Amino acid sequence: MTMTYYRGAQMGRAAKVPAVGGTPLLRLAQVRIDRGGYADDGTYWGIGRPLWRAWDADGTTEVHVRAVSRGGAIDAVRAIVPGARFHRGG
Numbered sequence: 001m002t003m004t005y006y007r008g009a010q011m012g013r014a015a016k017v018p019a020v021g022g023t024p025l026l027r028l029a030q031v032r033i034d035r036g037g038y039a040d041d042g043t044y045w046g047i048g049r050p051l052w053r054a055w056d057a058d059g060t061t062e063v064h065v066r067a068v069s070r071g072g073a074i075d076a077v078r079a080i081v082p083g084a085r086f087h088r089g090g
Contacts, residue, residue, distance in 0.1 A: 016062045023083040024061045026054040028073060031064070052077075054084070 031039050031051040038044055045051050049066040052073035056062075061084075065076035078084050 016060060017081055023085060024056045024081065025085045025087065026056050026061060026077065026081075027087050028052060028054045028070065028077070030070075030073075054081075054086075 029052065031045070031053050033039055033045055033047070033051055035047075037046040039051075045064075049068055050073075052065050052067055052070075054061070054063045054065070054073070054077045061081060063077050063080050065073055065080070067073040067076050074084075074086060
């Protein structure tokens with residue numbers, strides 16, 4: 001007898017990071033997560049520190065990080081995307 005095991009979907013979304021040397025201009029916003037750990041678009045992120053999304057206008061960069069503040073989120077994004085710049089207030 002063969003057993004089939006099913007695994008759930010991977011948590012969150014894959015990051016899109018630009019080629020080395022790029023300095024993208026990113027927007028940064030906190031992602032709303034419900035009590036069950038889901039974002040408004042239905043993506044499961046789990047429960048924990050606030051989730052932040054950083055993305056650029058042309059869709060080549062998109063990163064999600066967890067941080068307690070906007071400043072912490074900027075630092076976390078820059079650890080993944082060195083040299084990233086951010087729009088003021090968003």
